[in-house]
Each structure stands twice: as C-alpha cells, then as structure tokens.
Amino acid sequence: MKMRLRANFILAIVVNLWMVHTVASLSNIGISYGRHANSRFLLDNGVSRTPPMGWNSWNHFWCGINESVVMSTADALVSTGLASLGYKYVNLDDCWAESERDENGKLRGKASTFPSGIKALADYVHARGLKLGIYANAGELITSSMTIAIMMVQEIERDILLWATHCRKLNGQFTSLYVNGTTEFLQRNCIFLRGQEDPAKWAGAYGHSWRTTGDINDTFARSIAFHLCIHLHPNFMATIESFTFLLFFSVTWIADLNNRWGRYAGPGRWNDPDMLEVGNGGMTMDEYRSHFSIWSLMKDPLLIGCDLRSISNRTLRILGNKEVIEVNQDSLGVQGRKLRSKDGLEVWAGPLSDNRVVVVLWNRSELRDLITAHKYVSMNKRDRLTASVAPHACKMYVLTPLQS
Numbered sequence: 046m047k048m049r050l051r052a053n054f055i056l057a058i059v060v061n062l063w064m065v066h067t068v069a070s071l072s073n074i075g076i077s078y079g080r081h082a083n084s085r086f087l088l089d090n091g092v093s094r095t096p097p098m099g100w101n102s103w104n105h106f107w108c109g110i111n112e113s114v115v116m117s118t119a120d121a122l123v124s125t126g127l128a129s130l131g132y133k134y135v136n137l138d139d140c141w142a143e144s145e146r147d148e149n150g151k152l153r154g155k156a157s158t159f160p161s162g163i164k165a166l167a168d169y170v171h172a173r174g175l176k177l178g179i180y181a182n183a184g185e186l187i188t189s190s191m192t193i194a195i196m197m198v199q200e201i202e203r204d205i206l207l208w209a210t211h212c213r214k215l216n217g218q219f220t221s222l223y224v225n226g227t228t229e230f231l232q233r234n235c236i237f238l239r240g241q242e243d244p245a246k247w248a249g250a251y252g253h254s255w256r257t258t259g260d261i262n263d264t265f266a267r268s269i270a271f272h273l274c275i276h277l278h279p280n281f282m283a284t285i286e287s288f289t290f291l292l293f294f295s296v297t298w299i300a301d302l303n304n305r306w307g308r309y310a311g312p313g314r315w316n317d318p319d320m321l322e323v324g325n326g327g328m329t330m331d332e333y334r335s336h337f338s339i340w341s342l343m344k345d346p347l348l349i350g351c352d353l354r355s356i357s358n359r360t361l362r363i364l365g366n367k368e369v370i371e372v373n374q375d376s377l378g379v380q381g382r383k384l385r386s387k388d389g390l391e392v393w394a395g396p397l398s399d400n401r402v403v404v405v406l407w408n409r410s411e412l413r414d415l416i417t418a419h420k421y422v423s424m425n426k427r428d429r430l431t432a433s434v435a436p437h438a439c440k441m442y443v444l445t446p447l448q449s
Contacts, residue, residue: 093253094312095374097346099134099178101320104261104350108140111158112166114354119170121353125361128175130370132349135170136178137163245306249314254346258302261319263327264295265335265437266409296322296336297409300383303343307380310344316380317346324351324360331438335407337363338441341373342381342393342405369441372403381405385418390434392418402444408434 100118102110119135122128140155141163147153154163163179170177248255294302303318310316321340323333340347349364356364381395381403389410397403406416417431432440 092313093315095376095378096315096344097134097254097348098131098370098374099136099176099347100132100349100353101136101138101178103138104263104320104322105325105352110137110140112154112161115166116169118353119173119175121356122175123173125353125356125365127349127353127361127365128173130365130367131374132347132364133174134176134178134348136180136348138180141180245309245316249309253313254315254317256319257306257316258299258318259294261299261322262295263322263325265328265332266295266297294319296328296332296339300339300343303345304383307343307382310378310380312376312378315344315346318343320346320348320350321364322350323363324349324356329437330359330363331435333360334363335437335439337366338369338405338439339393339407341369342395342403342441344373344375344378344380344395347373368443372397372441372443390414390416392416394418397443400446404430404442404444405439406430406432406434406442407439408436411436 100122102115102118106114115135115137122132122135141159143153143155154166159166167177244255245257299318303316306316318340321337322328323337328336337347347370351360375397377396377398379396381393383391383393385392389408391407391409393405393407395403404418406418408414408416413433413435415431416434417429419429430442430444434440
C-alpha cells in the first residue's frame, strides 16, 4: 500500500512538472492580445452593490448535480441560517443542460438529472426566498467567429430569462471586443464573467464580477512542481500568468494573483478569484479560516463550494462568522490589499466605512511566529498591533477610531 501511494505521489509530481513545463515553454509562441483601456464602469444598475453571496455547485459536485441536490441545498441554506446572513444565490454551474436544444431551438435541462425542468427548480428556490443562478458557455469558436459568439450569448440570455434566474455565469475566452456587442443582454441582475485580456480593466462595463485567476484547488500552498519550475524557467512567473485559465491554483497563489487588481474593484464591480473551498476537506481548519478571511477582506464574492447538506459545525462557524461577513459586505466596497510580506509573515489591510480599518495578520510560514503591524495601525510609531499566529492561520482585527 505504501509503495502504491509513493508511486502515485511520484506520478503526480511528474505530471505537474510536465504541465507547468509545457506552459512555461509556450512563452516562445508569439501570442498577443490587444489592450483596450476602459476605466469607466458603465453597468451601474444598482445590482451587487456588495459582493454576491451564495452557493455554487462546481467545487464539490462538478458534473454530479441533479435537481434533488440543488433543492436540498436550497433547504440547507435556510435551515442552517446562512440565508439570513446574506447567502441568497443558489448557482447551477456546468453540466445542467442537454448537449442539444429542443425542437424549438431552446436550451433545456438534462431530462435525466432535472426531470421537472429548470423553471420548476427556479420556482422551488424562489419559494424559499433565494435566487437561482445559472451557468452558460459561449462555445469554443468565439475567438475565431465573433458574430457567432455574440448570437450564442443573446440566445442563451433569452432562454435563461424565461426561467426567472437572477444570476448568470458566462464562461468563455471573453475579450472587451466580444462582450461589447452584448451589453443590452448582460445588464440584468448579477453577471459573472470569465475572460482573458485582463478583464478587471474592462469587464466592469458589462458585468458585476469577473474572474481574475484560474480555477481554485482545495490546497493551501503552491506545489513542489511549481517551486521547481521557478528554478528551471527564470521567466516562469511572467509566463504562467498569461495562461492562468489552464491551471488549478492553491489559495495562497490565487490570493497573490487577485491582489494586483484591487484598484479596479468597487460597489457593483468585484474581482472574483473563484469560489470558496471551505469545508471540502483538502485543508485544515486554520487554512480554511485564512481562506475565508482573505476572501472577505478582498471583497470577493462569497460563493460556498461545499456540500451544505452535510456541513460540519466547525465549517458552519467559519462560513457563518457575522463579523467577517460584515467586512466583506462593508458599504465602502474597497478591496483590501497585501501591504507587507517577509518570510511568509504577511500584513493585509483595507479601509472600511466610518473611518474604520480591517487588518489581517496572516502566517503563511510553517512555524508559529509574531506578526506586527505598525504604520498600518497608526502614524504614531509607538502604536502597534502584534499577535502570535499559528502556521497557515490568520487573525483579523477591525480597528475603530477613538471618539474625540
């Protein structure tokens, strides 16, 4: 048994090395995308003034979803009290639809897994005071045929509107040129975009949130293969970020990638470093608390990705932490950023409403250590915030100014 596990581990390392080596080698291919400056955020329809909160099926279930799972998850959001804390979206990700449309050319749910139809599912979710979200894909040919792609999104939007869904996740290699032709169809409810060409710079005109990274993985730190490739390829970091949507990323890696786009976020327009892995079993409780705390500080959408039907009390306490949720949902809507990092000891902070400040002391090292914040707490050098933080854990503080 031990020999088999060791062989599987070595195989996984080899596969990871091959994958990242292949991506790094692509730096020699002359791939480039146009840059379109767009600092105006045109989609100001009052939706998602704070980061969306809810549940998404993909991280835990992948394609193993059906109407029973979704209905019981909606029930669990209510019975656990999470719905009352703001988790209101029940989002169907991929694999809900038949591969072919019906005789009228309309999208339809899989008869084998959604026999009652998507409209009936939407009614069930709405009856519990929640909102149904749904995934759509613009197809594989969008970069070579813009006209076909735009027509596909328009048709998808028309079909989905018939089911009274409240949130769309549109997948594809979106560019500003592509989405520009579909604005009238996208300015409804909550729109998640997944794209390329640095979507943080332009997607605020067309949606309420956009992916800034590749898919999340239920792991805390970068793999051994990643660190080896940094040494094998000096230009690895610059190259890998051009292909983020091909890979799965750890929580720490995603946090670092998302950190750079903070200035583009704000009320109604949010950076999305992918859904939460809290409760899926791949990390420790300390690591899950750090994951949830940093996502909340960065004002990321809080989309639960575990099986709520069997959620543990410890996981529920993390996802239901009212004080942390209040940081995420703060009306000022400014994304918190990493301010200092040395030897894995980090200070993250950001402004909140009413002149408050949120500070997170995050220990990404392997040993317990002291982390100190000085000027992030006060201009007076004698004032400081110091805490002993366990490895991979964090501590969050909300600082309120003294009344004069």
